[in-house]
Amino acid sequence: MMKYTTLFLLLLSLGSHATWAAHDASAAKPTALEQEIKEKNKVEKYPRLINLYLPNYILPFYYTGHPYQAIYLNETPNNQRIMNEELKAQLSFLVPIVPHIIKQQPFSLNFAYTQLMYWQVYAKSQYFRETNYEPELFVENYFNAHVSGQFGINHTSNGRGGLYERSWNRAYAQAKLSGTHWLLNIRGWVPVARSASSDLHNPDIYHYLGYERTILSWKFHQLNTSFEVQNLASGFKRGYQKLTFSYPVTSSFSVYAQLFNGFGQSLIEYNHATTSAGIGISLNDWL
Numbered sequence: 001m002m003k004y005t006t007l008f009l010l011l012l013s014l015g016s017h018a019t020w021a022a023h024d025a026s027a028a029k030p031t032a033l034e035q036e037i038k039e040k041n042k043v044e045k046y047p048r049l050i051n052l053y054l055p056n057y058i059l060p061f062y063y064t065g066h067p068y069q070a071i072y073l074n075e076t077p078n079n080q081r082i083m084n085e086e087l088k089a090q091l092s093f094l095v096p097i098v099p100h101i102i103k104q105q106p107f108s109l110n111f112a113y114t115q116l117m118y119w120q121v122y123a124k125s126q127y128f129r130e131t132n133y134e135p136e137l138f139v140e141n142y143f144n145a146h147v148s149g150q151f152g153i154n155h156t157s158n159g160r161g162g163l164y165e166r167s168w169n170r171a172y173a174q175a176k177l178s179g180t181h182w183l184l185n186i187r188g189w190v191p192v193a194r195s196a197s198s199d200l201h202n203p204d205i206y207h208y209l210g211y212e213r214t215i216l217s218w219k220f221h222q223l224n225t226s227f228e229v230q231n232l233a234s235g236f237k238r239g240y241q242k243l244t245f246s247y248p249v250t251s252s253f254s255v256y257a258q259l260f261n262g263f264g265q266s267l268i269e270y271n272h273a274t275t276s277a278g279i280g281i282s283l284n285d286w287l
Helices: 002-016 032-045 196-201 205-209
Strands: 057-064 085-098 107-119 128-142 147-157 167-178 182-191 212-220 223-230 240-248 254-263 273-282
Touching: 032 128, 032 147, 032 167, 032 182, 057 254, 167 196
Parallel strands: none
Antiparallel strands: 057 085, 057 273, 085 107, 107 128, 128 147, 147 167, 167 182, 182 212, 212 223, 223 240, 240 254, 254 273
């Protein structure tokens, strides 16, 4: 079932914009990486500003077909069952620490923070069933308008401690390739500083979530589409696939839709497969 759902998401993403490549013919417009550099330059000019990093969004309606009921047994307020419907949100920002390690060169040291939240807002007693925290420290260089590289370390945890603690630490390398209307983001990682908690509570997390992630994003007119796949090396047997659409309705907000299929939509579910869909608004996207 997971394989067929994956193929459906991929065909939907490709079929809906089969002509996106032709639309990229306008070389006069800045590339996605040039736009990214422009946003970072704003922060240098106004130090109190921060950059948005990963997509920032709120999905007031997010539906999961088969919630991970077993892991929450006797752990929810009044022992409620996990509802299929909930709110999902992500906050993510970047702060340049050293904007130019080498003078006049776009080679920088940065800190980023991402927080992913799942709120059982439709339950009788509302509660956050899972929150994931991900700080990062990395260096990044823009080689030209079409290529950038990034090396960093990140820690991801749900901060719960004890039996329900889930976490992993990684060192990663990332490359971005971009055109005027598309962006390819490829990241690979290796485990570092494995904690006793990680070995105890999620020793097989790399088996499920793998060592790599690829994101392809493109814009057709005003519609942004992204297809993300993690642990592609498993042949879609593990890892996950995510398809998102965003369409601007104002200069600040976009309508945002997300489809998810696979393992690890949150850390507590790293070894549990789900199929989910949600709709809401976003502040930014990959493009």
